Amino acid sequence: MKGALNGLLALGSFILAALSFYQYRGSNSTLWLVGLILFALLFIVFGGMFLSGRVNKTEEIHITE
Numbered sequence: 001m002k003g004a005l006n007g008l009l010a011l012g013s014f015i016l017a018a019l020s021f022y023q024y025r026g027s028n029s030t031l032w033l034v035g036l037i038l039f040a041l042l043f044i045v046f047g048g049m050f051l052s053g054r055v056n057k058t059e060e061i062h063i064t065e
Contacts, residue, residue, distance in 0.1 A: 003053040010046035013039045 017039035024032035 003050060006046050006050040006053065010043055010050055013043035013046055017043055
């Protein structure tokens with residue numbers, strides 16, 4: 001469940017970043033720019049946590065394979 005929650009939070013952050021970008025282009029308000037930067041960073045963090053949980057940590061990977 002933890003991985004799915006990180007994926008949903010990443011998706012929500014991406015949607016909010018896109019909406020902030022759309023609003024920023026229309027109004028040129030610095031509040032929307034701050035929201036865009038904040039949600040973009042959250043998207044990167046939650047996306048990285050989601051993708052790092054998808055890696056199989058029990059299997060050893062050898063360079064010769």
